[in-house]
Amino acid sequence: MITNDGSLRRIAVVGGGISGLTAAYELAKARQRGAPISEFLIEADSRLGGVVSTDHLEGFVLEGGPDSFISEKPEAAALCRELGLGDSLIGSNDEGRQTYILHNGHLVPIPDGLMLLAPTRIFPVLNSTLLPLSSKLMVATEWFVTPTKARDTDESIGTFVRRHFGKAMLENIVDPLLAGVYGGDAKSLSVESVLPRFREMENQYGSLVRGALAARRRTKKAVKKGESAGTTINSLFVTLKDGLGELIKALEARLEPARIHLGERVVSIERADHHWKSPYRIRCEGNQTYDVDAVILAMPVHACAPFFSFLNESSKEAFREIPYSSAITVNLGYDEEVAAGLPAGFGFLVPAKERCRLLACTFVHNKFPHRAPPGKALLRCFLGGTRDPQVMELSNNEILLLVRRELRNILGLDAMPMFSLVSRWPSAMAQYNVGHRDRITRIANLIEKYPRLYLAGNAYSGIGISDCIRTGRAAAKQALDI
Numbered sequence: 001m002i003t004n005d006g007s008l009r010r011i012a013v014v015g016g017g018i019s020g021l022t023a024a025y026e027l028a029k030a031r032q033r034g035a036p037i038s039e040f041l042i043e044a045d046s047r048l049g050g051v052v053s054t055d056h057l058e059g060f061v062l063e064g065g066p067d068s069f070i071s072e073k074p075e076a077a078a079l080c081r082e083l084g085l086g087d088s089l090i091g092s093n094d095e096g097r098q099t100y101i102l103h104n105g106h107l108v109p110i111p112d113g114l115m116l117l118a119p120t121r122i123f124p125v126l127n128s129t130l131l132p133l134s135s136k137l138m139v140a141t142e143w144f145v146t147p148t149k150a151r152d153t154d155e156s157i158g159t160f161v162r163r164h165f166g167k168a169m170l171e172n173i174v175d176p177l178l179a180g181v182y183g184g185d186a187k188s189l190s191v192e193s194v195l196p197r198f199r200e201m202e203n204q205y206g207s208l209v210r211g212a213l214a215a216r217r218r219t220k221k222a223v224k225k226g227e228s229a230g231t232t233i234n235s236l237f238v239t240l241k242d243g244l245g246e247l248i249k250a251l252e253a254r255l256e257p258a259r260i261h262l263g264e265r266v267v268s269i270e271r272a273d274h275h276w277k278s279p280y281r282i283r284c285e286g287n288q289t290y291d292v293d294a295v296i297l298a299m300p301v302h303a304c305a306p307f308f309s310f311l312n313e314s315s316k317e318a319f320r321e322i323p324y325s326s327a328i329t330v331n332l333g334y335d336e337e338v339a340a341g342l343p344a345g346f347g348f349l350v351p352a353k354e355r356c357r358l359l360a361c362t363f364v365h366n367k368f369p370h371r372a373p374p375g376k377a378l379l380r381c382f383l384g385g386t387r388d389p390q391v392m393e394l395s396n397n398e399i400l401l402l403v404r405r406e407l408r409n410i411l412g413l414d415a416m417p418m419f420s421l422v423s424r425w426p427s428a429m430a431q432y433n434v435g436h437r438d439r440i441t442r443i444a445n446l447i448e449k450y451p452r453l454y455l456a457g458n459a460y461s462g463i464g465i466s467d468c469i470r471t472g473r474a475a476a477k478q479a480l481d482i
């Protein structure tokens with residue numbers, strides 16, 4: 001249990017998702033190296049991992065939350081290697097990387113060479129039925145846009161894309177991509193916070209097409225360098241052979257069990273009065289308290305707001321200003337007969353105008369090796385996001401019925417799945433809406449007034465797993481530097 005030896009600084013990490021686990025792991029390493037600290041982790045749930053949740057069933061690997069990390073951000077793969085999981089890292093099957101968009105009820109391939117929102121190859125875009133002629137003309141002439149005065153005010157991805165490529169590119173391609181990845185929508189998400197490198201490209205080149213081409217050349221060079229050094233998995237997405245749950249298990253294994261407090265929900269954080277030896281008192285449901293010298297809050301920022309007994313209501317508001325969306329994933333397993341009739345490729349995205357409740361569906365058996373037994377199929381459907389928060393009110397049965405109905409309409413898939421798994425993640429995805437940077441600055445300014453209080457998680461500088469790992473590490477470093 002926690003030592004009361006006054007010579008050790010007690011550091012609590014609240015939240016046992018990937019952000020908090022990384023922070024706790026960094027602190028444990030520092031203690032083992034001799035840092036005079038005593039760290040522990042408090043998690044409300046009965047399990048660690050937060051939204052990272054892997055199940056194994058009949059030879060399938062089912063990811064209820066995230067399924068991979070993008071190789072462009074190195075932190076997650078580096079942590080896996082550090083934890084001895086390097087041999088389990090696998091890349092996506094990029095040779096079959098086709099993704100489709102549902103367009104007027106049919107699956108249409110996303111044109112080759114599209115770098116999120118900027119085409120790096122013009123002819124596939126000109127040939128695509130996803131865009132009308134007016135959009136194609138805009139794409140073709142965007143090449144000639146020259147840099148103007150650098151923009152320093154934020155704007156939505158929606159207006160940014162419309163300026164460069166027009167309405168159809170936004171509605172038919174970019175918006176469904178954002179709904180699938182961020183659970184958000186283009187008219188609200190901030191270009192400065194979600195796609196900063198496209199804002200930089202615009203400032204540098206004017207044209208995003210030319211900017212994206214330059215970026216692609218740099219990536220190719222970097223991959224070549226990595227290949228010769230034998231360090232890079234040359235795929236867009238990277239994951240672990242037996243699922244991302246392995247990363248959680250490996251982190252848990254590095255923490256002493258007595259320093260993990262599961263099933264304890266923090267309800268308040270109080271500031272010390274002069275009788276306490278430590279500056280913060282953490283109170284959990286059931287009135288268990290911990291007096292600590294430092295706290296790392298690694299949980300959704302909206303959930304932190306009610307904690308701070310020492311903040312007034314208007315200051316607490318700053319923590320509620322970052323909106324979150326909810327997500328549901330549905331894993332469906334199919335036998336060989338069904339698998340044979342499914343399309344090739346990684347899956348499909350659904351624009352809002354198609355009036356479906358599905359946001360996206362991944363053909364997991366195509367996207368990654370080792371996720372389904374040979375010949376069988378695993379589909380992973382996404383629902384919710386800012387487009388359809390009401391879906392959270394449906395029962396699992398209702399969700400399965402609606403997913404099966406929409407898959408029947410889109411893929412002609414009528415067969416009963418061998419099994420299904422519905423995973424719910426209420427208010428889990430931070431939305432970096434226009435003005436996000438100002439909101440973060442307000443929170444940082446508030447927190448700065450309270451020494452030894454640190455934040456980590458997906459609300460601040462990226463929602464991906466690598467981003468969360470980076471914030472967990474940074475918070476631990478700050479806590480150790482005091």
Ligand SMILES: Cc1cc2nc3c(=O)[nH]c(=O)nc-3n(C[C@H](O)[C@H](O)[C@H](O)COP(=O)(O)OP(=O)(O)OC[C@H]3O[C@@H](n4cnc5c(N)ncnc54)[C@H](O)[C@@H]3O)c2cc1C
Binds near residue numbers: 465
């Ligand atoms: C469906 C889905 C798919 C995703 N796909 C990908 C992907 O493929 N690739 C990728 O890089 N990212 C993906 N993401 C994003 C990424 O997974 C998350 O941003 C990241 O895992 C968040 O980790 P976290 O530790 O910050 O938060 P969480 O995982 O939310 O963990 C927070 C923890 O805090 C605990 N907690 C909350 N309140 C309290 C309290 N009062 N007291 C104690 N504990 C508390 C919670 O129980 C939870 O365990 C996805 C997210 C979702 C939801």
